Amino acid sequence: MTADHWQAVALSRELRKRPLRVMHDGVPVVLFRAQGGISVLVDRWPHRMMPLSCGRVVEDTLECPYHGWRFGTDGTCVAIPGHIGDLPRTRIARYAVTEQQGAVFVARGQPDALPYTHVMAHQSPALRLVKSSARGRLADVAENILDATHTHFTHKGLLRGLYARRQRVTVDVTGGQDWVEARYTGEDRQDGLVSRLLDGARTTTIGRFRHPGIAELEYWGPRGLVLATTFHLRQADAQTVAGIGWLAGPRQRVVGQIKALAFKPLFAIALAQDRRVLRAASENAQLAGSPDPVIGPLDFLRRDIMAIIAGDPPASATAPRRHQIDL
């Protein structure tokens, strides 16, 4: 992965007075709020490798809990209790940080544009922010979110009815330099509970993957976008994918609000079902004798997702594809 892109690492609301440790590409970093805004430093002070996130914020500095050394927002040491004379020049590496739409984004370099957040960022939608994590690799988790064909089994009854009939749908796969999307048309509606809450006839569903690890779904009805979920995923450590997601939809009247309230717990159930299959599969893949993964005929996005993660343009960018499936 290149250093020069933003990754969503925390919700704004979870970063209060105490410093917060998160993993960024396997490196521990500490977020803390100073007067000038949020600062992000590597969470490992080379003096004794102590995590500064175990310490506290004192004025505009972070205080190490071990010997009380204090560090400014730029990572320089500004105080060593008991020491008379010059301070060491050693500095802790600092990361770029920005807060957008209720989430905190971090970058190792200095990206020249603000981060993409979600589909409806330029409107004023009804928004819910969620945070989750799953076992596995980034491509597996992204594929799980964007995979329409697992819903019959993994989410039976929730996203699909118990005896849902399959329907013939068209899947158009298109892409660009750093994204790929699958557009499903011809699907009247899904029969499960969640789909009932989402109301009315479905016209189009879109699943999209964007660099560096964004998986998003759009549900379109006859009168426009009904719901968009954008998940920012990152490989926090070798076994864990962490995600921050926005559920965005148009602001609605009271009925819509009630439905939106009911939606969040159901969404949480679906998430738990996905976490369960991802964990079982990931643990299995790590056991001895695990074969190379098979890419199935309905895994329309897998190769393109892997190319985008590797920093390459996906095949769909130059050769769009059309499939027909019984979904």
Ligand SMILES: [Fe+2]
């Ligand atoms: Fe799922």
